[in-house]
Amino acid sequence: MSIAGESGRAQQMRDKAQQLSEAAEQSTDPRRRQRLQEKARKLQDQSEVERGLGADDGRPSR
Numbered sequence: 558m559s560i561a562g563e564s565g566r567a568q569q570m571r572d573k574a575q576q577l578s579e580a581a582e583q584s585t586d587p588r589r590r591q592r593l594q595e596k597a598r599k600l601q602d603q604s605e606v607e608r609g610l611g612a613d614d615g616r617p618s619r
Contacts (some may be wrong), residue, residue, distance in 0.1 A: 570604035 574597040581593035
């Protein structure tokens with residue numbers, strides 16, 4: 558996969574996390590709100606990992 562593809566995937570995950578966060582804010586059911594917030598957090602974390610992998614040039618850092 559190309560670096561552009563990896564960053565595009567990370568962006569898609571961030572966008573979805575934002576949508577989930579907004580849905581959580583609008584939810585009146587506390588359980589649903591919590592589930593949506595947790596999903597959003599997981600996607601955001603995953604997108605950060607993806608972004609980090611995309612920036613890795615394969616050389617060890619010192």
